Amino acid sequence: MLETITNRIGMELVLIPPGSFRMGGDKKLEQAEDHETPRHRVNISKTFYMGKYAVTQREWFEIMNDNPSEFKDETRPVERVSWNDVQGFIQKLNEKEETDIYRLPFEAEWEYAARADTQSAYSFRIDINTLTQYAWYRKNSEGKTHPVGRLKPNAWGLHDMHGNVHEWGQDWFERNYYSQSPSKDPLGPSSGLAKVLRGGDWGSEDWYCRCASRSLSSPDRRSSRVGFRLIKTG
Numbered sequence: 001m002l003e004t005i006t007n008r009i010g011m012e013l014v015l016i017p018p019g020s021f022r023m024g025g026d027k028k029l030e031q032a033e034d035h036e037t038p039r040h041r042v043n044i045s046k047t048f049y050m051g052k053y054a055v056t057q058r059e060w061f062e063i064m065n066d067n068p069s070e071f072k073d074e075t076r077p078v079e080r081v082s083w084n085d086v087q088g089f090i091q092k093l094n095e096k097e098e099t100d101i102y103r104l105p106f107e108a109e110w111e112y113a114a115r116a117d118t119q120s121a122y123s124f125r126i127d128i129n130t131l132t133q134y135a136w137y138r139k140n141s142e143g144k145t146h147p148v149g150r151l152k153p154n155a156w157g158l159h160d161m162h163g164n165v166h167e168w169g170q171d172w173f174e175r176n177y178y179s180q181s182p183s184k185d186p187l188g189p190s191s192g193l194a195k196v197l198r199g200g201d202w203g204s205e206d207w208y209c210r211c212a213s214r215s216l217s218s219p220d221r222r223s224s225r226v227g228f229r230l231i232k233t234g
Helices: 057-064 083-097 107-115 128-133
Strands: 004-006 012-016 019-023 040-044 048-051 166-172 195-198 214-217
Touching: 012 107, 019 107, 040 107, 048 107, 057 083, 107 166, 107 195
Parallel strands: none
Antiparallel strands: 004 012, 012 048, 019 040, 166 195, 195 214
16 A cells, blocks of 8 residues: 555545556557557656545535535535636645645546556456446446545555546647657646546446546536546655
8 A cells, every 4th residue: 555645634645656657548459549549658757646536525615615516415526616616726725735736637647547557448457347346437326426435446545536527637638649748747738728537427438437538628617527636746
């Protein structure tokens, strides 16, 4: 089990070690879409902490003093928050913690942490029947989010990296970015119209919950299927 820290509002974060991995999807094994290819080697050069869970409604309320979520429950992930809304949360959390090192994960950081040293379509063996042990998605969610941490974590102790809510990434989305991505600590395109979403959600089919699956959305969109988790750098 890797090191875990807890911040002032009770948010648990797991230490993610540096390392390298093959990013993207496999055309033959998982019928990856074009924008998930080509598979390419990425080096994550620095240690960071990632939220053990998606940010909860309790944590959001602690900072923002409101709860925009459709599925109200302080133990469930906050949703109906846009990428722009999340930037406001991050700014206030950094102020409360007297730091400037909380942010959304870049897409490469997210996939590296989700895979947790695996190379299969999911963070466990490929048998799709196992997914219900790790993810809330269309098959088992009953059309709603669920409290974080109720299902199995991946090998690095991160829960709900598959399903429950799609998670905002820091990057702009570009379909062909993988063909030109740097191999070390890629930060995504310098500009764009939509931000990256990762992980699948309670309404997703199993295929959209894969580690390599990429979605996109306008940074001002709010949806009951979209939340986020943070990383802490430095």
